[in-house]
Amino acid sequence: MAVVVAAAIGSTLLYAGVGALVGDTAARHVGLPGLLFSAALYDLLLAPFIVPGVMWLARRRQKAARSPRPGPRPRPGTSPRAGSPPARVCASAASAAVWAP
Template identity: 80%
Template sequence: MRINRILLSAPLVVVALVIQVTVLARLQLPGAVPDLLLLVVLGLALVYGHVAGALIGFFAGLLADVAPPSDHAIGRYALVLCVIGYAAGLTKPDSGQHRSATVPLMVVIGAAIGSTLMYAGVGSLVGDTAARHVGLVGLLLSATLYDLLLAPFAVPLVMAVARRTDHEPLVGDGSGSPSGTSGSRDAGYGWLTTGTGLKASRGAMKSVRTGARIGSQRGGLLGKSARDKVGRIKGVKRL
């Protein structure tokens, strides 16, 4: 990962975790707790891609595992967010930017359901049966609902900040190379390309003029020789 991505991701993850622990977890909502940390990981993964999404998800989940009041095994949520961040990053288009909000919305829904199922599944493997007492269906519905209500305020903001601080070109041209690369290359070497273009155009004009002159001279010579031949033929006929 780049340094600018790390410098942006770390504060966003820390702020999201603090808000989730100090504010969202104390709302005493029925079912699950709104997962702001998950939404921040999704927003960064949608912009940075699957590799960065997996790394950000792992360290964000690991930070949530050790942050108080932690009541589960360390590494449990890190595994969940690592997989979720990787899967969300795979939806990043080749152009670098989603054209509509449909794909991010579907990613949020899938991540809310997938993270809840994975968290409950890993918990059952390590002996945590809390999901059975609460009800897995209720957790799925409440987690999806809360994340969908919170996503319009968190995900677009995180994606906008990530794009603003990231210097990768977003749109590629038809040749497969990024448009920013060709544009900057032409702009950086414009004074060279302009000079060579003028020289090439002048040389082409000179060659055209020279060819036209040679062609006219050849045409004149051919016409003169043809007229001489016609005169000779006419003279022979008169004889």
């Protein structure tokens, strides 16, 4: 827990420092102590409930992207070829011949 708080405070101070270097005064308007408190509160209380849900959604989306999409099914009585009827076997006494009606 202490590492989480330290990381929240460190990242917020880094954000405020970079903002001060480039002239962004957002951290000054909000107030640095309030910003540090809200960052630590979020990281300690809300993130343990939010991050698992986001990860679950990401895994679900990734799994859906990897699974093959079902294609159109052939009509009953047709072969897998594009709409052609199945080949039939004609058995005669002499030999077996494959023919398509």
